[in-house]
Amino acid sequence: MPVIELADVALALERIRGVAHRTPVVTSRTLGENVFLKAECFQRTGSFKFRGAYNKLASLPAGRDVIAYSSGNHAQAVALAAGLRGIRATIVMPEDAPAAKLEATRGYGAEVVTYDRWTESREEIGARLAAERDLKLVKPYDDPLIMAGQGTVALELLAAVQELDALVVPVSGGGLIAGCATVVKAMLPGARVIGVEPAAGDDHARSRAAGDRVRVEIPRTIADGLGAPEPGELTWQVNRELVDDFVSVSDDELVEAMAFLFDRVKIVVEPSGAAGVAALLHGRVPGRRVAVVLSGGNVGAARFAELVGQAAA
Amino acid sequence: MPVIELADVALALERIRGVAHRTPVVTSRTLGENVFLKAECFQRTGSFKFRGAYNKLASLPAGRDVIAYSSGNHAQAVALAAGLRGIRATIVMPEDAPAAKLEATRGYGAEVVTYDRWTESREEIGARLAAERDLKLVKPYDDPLIMAGQGTVALELLAAVQELDALVVPVSGGGLIAGCATVVKAMLPGARVIGVEPAAGDDHARSRAAGDRVRVEIPRTIADGLGAPEPGELTWQVNRELVDDFVSVSDDELVEAMAFLFDRVKIVVEPSGAAGVAALLHGRVPGRRVAVVLSGGNVGAARFAELVGQAAA
Numbered sequence: 001m002p003v004i005e006l007a008d009v010a011l012a013l014e015r016i017r018g019v020a021h022r023t024p025v026v027t028s029r030t031l032g033e034n035v036f037l038k039a040e041c042f043q044r045t046g047s048f049k050f051r052g053a054y055n056k057l058a059s060l061p062a063g064r065d066v067i068a069y070s071s072g073n074h075a076q077a078v079a080l081a082a083g084l085r086g087i088r089a090t091i092v093m094p095e096d097a098p099a100a101k102l103e104a105t106r107g108y109g110a111e112v113v114t115y116d117r118w119t120e121s122r123e124e125i126g127a128r129l130a131a132e133r134d135l136k137l138v139k140p141y142d143d144p145l146i147m148a149g150q151g152t153v154a155l156e157l158l159a160a161v162q163e164l165d166a167l168v169v170p171v172s173g174g175g176l177i178a179g180c181a182t183v184v185k186a187m188l189p190g191a192r193v194i195g196v197e198p199a200a201g202d203d204h205a206r207s208r209a210a211g212d213r214v215r216v217e218i219p220r221t222i223a224d225g226l227g228a229p230e231p232g233e234l235t236w237q238v239n240r241e242l243v244d245d246f247v248s249v250s251d252d253e254l255v256e257a258m259a260f261l262f263d264r265v266k267i268v269v270e271p272s273g274a275a276g277v278a279a280l281l282h283g284r285v286p287g288r289r290v291a292v293v294l295s296g297g298n299v300g301a302a303r304f305a306e307l308v309g310q311a312a313a
Numbered sequence: 314m315p316v317i318e319l320a321d322v323a324l325a326l327e328r329i330r331g332v333a334h335r336t337p338v339v340t341s342r343t344l345g346e347n348v349f350l351k352a353e354c355f356q357r358t359g360s361f362k363f364r365g366a367y368n369k370l371a372s373l374p375a376g377r378d379v380i381a382y383s384s385g386n387h388a389q390a391v392a393l394a395a396g397l398r399g400i401r402a403t404i405v406m407p408e409d410a411p412a413a414k415l416e417a418t419r420g421y422g423a424e425v426v427t428y429d430r431w432t433e434s435r436e437e438i439g440a441r442l443a444a445e446r447d448l449k450l451v452k453p454y455d456d457p458l459i460m461a462g463q464g465t466v467a468l469e470l471l472a473a474v475q476e477l478d479a480l481v482v483p484v485s486g487g488g489l490i491a492g493c494a495t496v497v498k499a500m501l502p503g504a505r506v507i508g509v510e511p512a513a514g515d516d517h518a519r520s521r522a523a524g525d526r527v528r529v530e531i532p533r534t535i536a537d538g539l540g541a542p543e544p545g546e547l548t549w550q551v552n553r554e555l556v557d558d559f560v561s562v563s564d565d566e567l568v569e570a571m572a573f574l575f576d577r578v579k580i581v582v583e584p585s586g587a588a589g590v591a592a593l594l595h596g597r598v599p600g601r602r603v604a605v606v607l608s609g610g611n612v613g614a615a616r617f618a619e620l621v622g623q624a625a626a
Contacts, residue, residue, distance in 0.1 A: 024337075041579045100576070259614035263413070266354045266610040268579040297579035301572035305618035 003234050004144045006186040009151035009179060012055040016152060019084065020044060020051050023153075025160045025291075030264045034289040035280070036164075038157045041269050041297025045104070047225070048153050048176055048295050049077035049140075055149030056138055057081045067092065067135040069122035072101035073225055073296055074140040079108035090135060092125050098224065100300045117218065117227075141175025142232035151179025157291055158183065164191045165287025168276040170295045171195035171204050171246065173228040174235030180293065181242035192244040194285055196275040198223045198251070203230050204239065205246040222251045222307060225272030225296060247285070249278040255311045257281060258304070261294070270299035271307070316547050317457045319499040322464035322492060325368040329465060332397065333357060333364050336466075338473045338604075343577045347602040348593070349477075351470045354582050354610025358417070360538070361466050361489055361608050362390035362453075368462030369451055370394045380405065380448040382435035385414035386538055386609055387453040392421035403448060405438050411537065413613045430531065430540075454488025455545035464492025470604055471496065477504045478600025481589040483608045484508035484517050484559065486541040487548030493606065494555035505557040507598055509588040511536045511564070516543050517552065518559040535564045535620060538585030538609060560598070562591040568624045570594060571617070574607070583612035584620070 021044055026037040040048040053074065057066065058081075068078040069092035082089035089110040093102060094117035106112050115125050130137045139146060153176065154167065167184050169177040174195075181193040197204055201219025207230070215230035231239065249257075254271045257278035261269045269277075276292035279285050299307075334357055339350040353361040366387065370379065371394075381391040382405035395402035402423040406415060407430035419425050428438050443450045452459060466489065467480065480497050482490040487508075494506040510517055514532025520543070528543035544552065562570075567584045570591035574582045582590075589605035592598050612620075 046579065262581050262614040262617070266359065266581040268575050268581065301575040301617075301621045304575070304614075305621040308614045308618040309622050 003238050004148050004151070004179065004182050006183060008144065008148035009155055009183050012051070012145070012148040013152045013155050015058045016051055016054050016149065019054055022156055025157060026265060026267065028265045036157070036161045036291040037265070038153055038291060038293045039267060040153060040293060040295050041267060041273055045073070045076040045080050046296055046298040047073040047077065047273070048150055048293070049073040050080060051152050052146035052149030052175060053077035053081040053138065054084070056143060056145040057085045057087070059145050060136060063087065064136050065089070066138045067126055067130050067133070068138040068140070069093070069126040070140055072097050073298060075105045075110070076101065076108060078138050079105045079110035083109045090129060090133065092122050092129065098300065098303060101298060141173035142234045144234065147175045147179045147235060147238065149179065150176040151183050153293055154180035154183035158187055161291060164188055164289050164291050166192040166194055166285055166290045168194045168196060168279060168285050168290060168292045170226060170272050170275040170293065171197050172226040172272070173232045174204065174239050175232065176293065176295060177243060178235040178238035182238060185242050192287060193242060194279070195239070195243050195246040196279045197246060197248045198226050198254070198275070199248040201226060201229065202246070202248045203228070205248060207231050207236065208240070208246055223254055223271040223275065225270060226275065247279050249275055249282070252311065253278040253282060255307050258299070259308050259311070268297045268299065268304070269294050270296050273297060316551050317461050317464070317492065317495050319496060321457065321461035322468055322496050325364070325458070325461040326465045326468050328371045329364055329367050329462065332367055335469055338470060339578060339580065341578045349470070349474045349604040350578070351466055351604060351606045352580060353466060353606060353608050354580060354586055358386070358389040358393050359609055359611040360386040360390065360586070361463055361606070362386040363393060364465050365459035365462030365488060366390035366394040366451065367397070369456060369458040370398045370400070372458050373449060376400065377449050378402070379451045380439055380443050380446070381451040381453065382406070382439040383453055385410050386611060388418045388423070389414065389421060391451050392418045392423035396422045403442060403446065405435050405442065407435070411611070411613065411616060414611060454486035455547045457547065460488045460492040460548060460551065462492065463489040464496050466606055467493035467496035471500055474604060477501055477602055477604050479505040479507055479598055479603045481507045481509060481592060481598050481603060481605045483539060483585050483588040483606065484510050485539040485585070486545045487517065487552050488545065489606065489608060490556060491548040491551035495551060498555050505600060506555060507592070508552070508556050508559040509592045510559060510561045511539050511567070511588070512561040514539060514542065515559070515561045516541070518561060520544050520549065521553070521559055536567055536584040536588065538583060539588065560592050562588055562595070565624065566591040566595060568620050571612070572621050572624070581610045581612065581617070582607050583609050586610060
């Protein structure tokens with residue numbers, strides 16, 4: 001029995017209707033009329049994560065409070081979704097997460113607990129607090145309801161764009177691509193699904209090569225949204241079957257793609273969110289008619305200036 | 314007899330239909346549900362200027378080649394419009410215009426002639442080349458067809474947003490606001506039209522105070538799109554009657570507004586294009602329900618990094 005099916009994603013789309021944004025599909029004359037960018041930078045809380053978080057929280061018994069651990073975007077997503085559902089959220093975040101993400105999470109009304117991501121385990125902290133405070137743990141990706149929520153990105157995309165040779169999706173724990181691949185393989189089985197990882201954290205490519213989940217060092221990359229060191233257990237069950245290929249991009253290529261999207265498309269995309277365009281610009285995506293998920297836009301102006309300034313210098 | 318009327322703008326909208334983009338009206342939860350941003354950064358060539366240029370060129374006799382002088386956005390607009398109309402364009406640009414704008418203009422197939430904007434007159438160079446080469450001069454703002462084309466911004470806006478207390482528009486030579494004010498005062502006479510100038514180039518505010526057109530020093534401002542030192546002759550005939558107020562913003566306020574739009578709305582706006590939001594954020598715009606024209610997005614990633622980096626330092 002599959003971990004999730006198309007029907008789960010369709011149900012998720014019903015749950016988030018009128019709450020999440022139906023984000024635009026953007027084209028650019030520079031990339032050509034056959035490249036479609038699904039702009040989740042315009043999603044509420046600035047990334048696709050809101051879709052899965054809201055789908056999960058809307059499926060919980062009324063009044064059940066939640067806890068989550070996250071490098072940032074999942075944190076904001078759970079915090080906002082909890083506020084909208086009228087429940088309380090506790091969020092475990094790395095102490096070196098971007099200040100803007102820490103502030104935004106607190107701004108949505110969540111309680112933030114920080115930890116050192118080089119020495120402590122967020123899973124352990126999350127599990128301990130969940131037990132102590134009787135909170136429901138909302139995992140960032142390894143949950144069928146989270147995956148189904150993220151898959152609504154692809155469902156909206158395929159409603160807007162007919163015929164595709166490939167869909168390109170950034171990969172961290174694998175929740176977004178698991179949901180999207182479930183949709184694409186059910187609706188457009190001829191289209192390829194390509195995952196993009198940071199070169200410093202290519203655990204999916206290594207897992208594919210090894211035939212089983214491989215854990216790498218915690219990736220040191222500017223793509224702070226792509227920091228998971230190994231595929232999720234459930235997401236991998238989906239992705240090992242449905243994802244056609246995993247490719248990787250360097251930090252320099254991510255900055256170049258962010259600047260490209262800034263200059264040519266006039267939109268703000270965070271390093272993780274630019275991974276698909278980076279792969280596309282460097283010829284790592286097959287096919288003529290291609291859609292790319294721009295997964296998020298949570299990079300502050302000052303951080304963007306720093307990244308692009310270093311690249312220009 | 315008025316310089317332009319609503320009918321001229323309606324006709325311009327017909328001419329640009331299917332050629333110019335109908336740009337989105339964007340809202341931001343931070344600014345609130347009563348603030349509407351007309352995002353001309355997503356217009357072809359990256360600014361509203363394409364509307365006026367195409368309206369003008371589509372009204373010329375077939376095969377008439379053109380010349381234009383411009384600090385950048387009008388140049389790209391005329392260059393692309395000429396290419397689409399199958400005619401040749403010669404563009405006179407300041408030699409210190411942003412490199413991206415010089416390159417983009419050449420990229421659209423135009424011939425670029427540069428000049429020193431501190432010692433030479435672009436009007437004189439333009440007039441001389443027009444005579445020598447038998448070219449039709451396409452002025453950046455002081456032309457009823459240009460003004461009518463720019464007014465389509467407001468016509469599209471009022472089709473999307475009902476009821477407004479005020480429309481806020483960046484002002485350089487006054488073409489955009491003349492077209493927009495013509496539309497607003499005809500369709501929503503109770504709404505105020507507010508022009509925003511850089512503090513270093515507040516020639517419209519001074520002209521209003523003096524009761525006649527006042528010329529200031531060439532403005533030294535980061536808003537390279539707002540460099541006209543005096544109101545246009547024809548635009549002033551419109552604006553002295555129809556614009557309710559002119560307010561000004563500092564360069565620091567422009568950078569702050571650019572960073573705000575980057576962080577909160579995830580869109581790229583050049584310094585000139587951020588003028589309206591800068592005025593709004595600093596309480597210089599009256600009214601509860603307000604629309605703001607984001608006039609353009611032609612600031613390179615490296616230049617943005619420089620401006621925001623200096624502000625952060």
